[in-house]
Amino acid sequence: MDWRSRYADKLVTPQDAVRIVNSGDRVFAGMFTSTPPTLCHALFDRHPDLRDVTVFHYIAPFVWATPETTDAFRLRTVFAGAADRQALRDGRADYVPVANFRQSWIKETMGQINVMLARTSPPDHNGYMSFGSAVWISRTVADIATHIICEVDERLIRTYGENFLHISEVDHLCEAETAATAIASVPARSEENALAAEVICTLIASELIRDGDTLQMGLGDVTTAMALYLDDKHDLGIQTELIPGGVIDLVKKGIVTGRKKEVAPGKVVGSAFAVMPDEELQYAHLNPTFELWDFCHTDDMRILVQEEAFVAINNALQIDLTGQVTAETLNGEIYSGPGGQTTFAVAASVCEDGRSIIAVPSSTTVTGVRHSRILPVLPPGTVVTTPRSFVDYVVTEYGIATLRGKTLRERAEELIAVAHPDFRGELRAEASRALHL
Numbered sequence: 001m002d003w004r005s006r007y008a009d010k011l012v013t014p015q016d017a018v019r020i021v022n023s024g025d026r027v028f029a030g031m032f033t034s035t036p037p038t039l040c041h042a043l044f045d046r047h048p049d050l051r052d053v054t055v056f057h058y059i060a061p062f063v064w065a066t067p068e069t070t071d072a073f074r075l076r077t078v079f080a081g082a083a084d085r086q087a088l089r090d091g092r093a094d095y096v097p098v099a100n101f102r103q104s105w106i107k108e109t110m111g112q113i114n115v116m117l118a119r120t121s122p123p124d125h126n127g128y129m130s131f132g133s134a135v136w137i138s139r140t141v142a143d144i145a146t147h148i149i150c151e152v153d154e155r156l157i158r159t160y161g162e163n164f165l166h167i168s169e170v171d172h173l174c175e176a177e178t179a180a181t182a183i184a185s186v187p188a189r190s191e192e193n194a195l196a197a198e199v200i201c202t203l204i205a206s207e208l209i210r211d212g213d214t215l216q217m218g219l220g221d222v223t224t225a226m227a228l229y230l231d232d233k234h235d236l237g238i239q240t241e242l243i244p245g246g247v248i249d250l251v252k253k254g255i256v257t258g259r260k261k262e263v264a265p266g267k268v269v270g271s272a273f274a275v276m277p278d279e280e281l282q283y284a285h286l287n288p289t290f291e292l293w294d295f296c297h298t299d300d301m302r303i304l305v306q307e308e309a310f311v312a313i314n315n316a317l318q319i320d321l322t323g324q325v326t327a328e329t330l331n332g333e334i335y336s337g338p339g340g341q342t343t344f345a346v347a348a349s350v351c352e353d354g355r356s357i358i359a360v361p362s363s364t365t366v367t368g369v370r371h372s373r374i375l376p377v378l379p380p381g382t383v384v385t386t387p388r389s390f391v392d393y394v395v396t397e398y399g400i401a402t403l404r405g406k407t408l409r410e411r412a413e414e415l416i417a418v419a420h421p422d423f424r425g426e427l428r429a430e431a432s433r434a435l436h437l
Helices: 012-021 037-044 085-090 103-110 140-145 192-208 223-229 247-252 278-285 341-350 409-417 420-434
Strands: 027-031 053-058 075-079 093-095 114-118 145-151 172-175 215-218 237-239 268-272 290-292 310-315 318-320 357-360 363-367 367-374 393-396 399-402
Touching: 012 145, 012 172, 027 037, 027 140, 037 114, 037 145, 037 278, 075 409, 085 093, 103 140, 114 140, 114 318, 172 357, 192 363, 192 393, 192 399, 215 223, 223 247, 223 310, 247 278, 247 409, 310 341, 341 357, 367 420, 393 409, 399 409, 409 420
Parallel strands: 027 053, 027 114, 053 075, 075 093, 114 145, 145 172, 215 237, 215 310, 237 268, 268 290, 310 357, 357 393
Antiparallel strands: 363 367, 393 399
């Protein structure tokens, strides 16, 4: 008997499933690759009948906040993406800055969730479903949601860790519709950033990563490619949020073994896999080496500080000459979110033999005009994602700036040396005026 027959009493159409949502409800719709697109479309289509529904959807590959849906849905996100950036700036959506992932704190601050929309595998013979290649914060939300609806996608893998939901917790099941299952991928890097990333990743791999280190690699235009540059290392460990492409290859080659990890030795631990080919995901399917856990485990500072030789490699949108990093705002406007960067950077900086690394191209070109990513001071309205006291190294395609233990004047000198040559004179003039360089 297949799952459809076993749980026929819970199996409904997507349209019938979302009828459980009422005006005034608070609905969780997943995060990035855990988004259930069929259910999202079904709920969105109900917008003429709904009022004041708060939708929690993080890095949403789905547009909720449109002028036509203003009365129906109010998006609430902790991480802006391409689909909701403009809505946040226009005031049609709300941004919540979150960098503390202790589970009790997250549950308290999220408050009541009336309905959770989840993307899962079919129930197995014991009634357990998997969140597939992306848990993110789903397990924590399932604990506090009054009602849970699952969009069942038979393509999803199963992993060890905290990647499960039992059928007894679920109100309704519906089948994923192929036409609606496309998930937005990570935006392609520009050729300029791709060339910079190659140099930056090579520098980090050759100069700052050592055999036996445990790594966290953030999602971004540079660090997503980091694993592709680690072929000459030995006994690396992975304790991260997003497991990027290339890590599975490193496991197959015996480069990532986790033998020297303090937390979950021998295991590759993350919250989700990056968008990657199906054959790579199939290698992780029920492979005991890989464990997917909720954010409130992977990003819990109390767990991370137990590691030794923990290396956090994260991205920046802009950085000032004292080492203050923003990964949330661009020229003072909300652009993304902190994710786990603050937690991982602080943990790596305080761990014994740890290293907090910021990887950033020295400049970016917008409509033909080059702009420095290293600035004398951050623009008004900028949010500091990683405080300068927890940034050990900044790496651009022009070299490595060592900030650990340096004075403000010495930090400025280090950062000017790795800035784009077109801006070094301007940066030096500003540093001379403000920091007596």
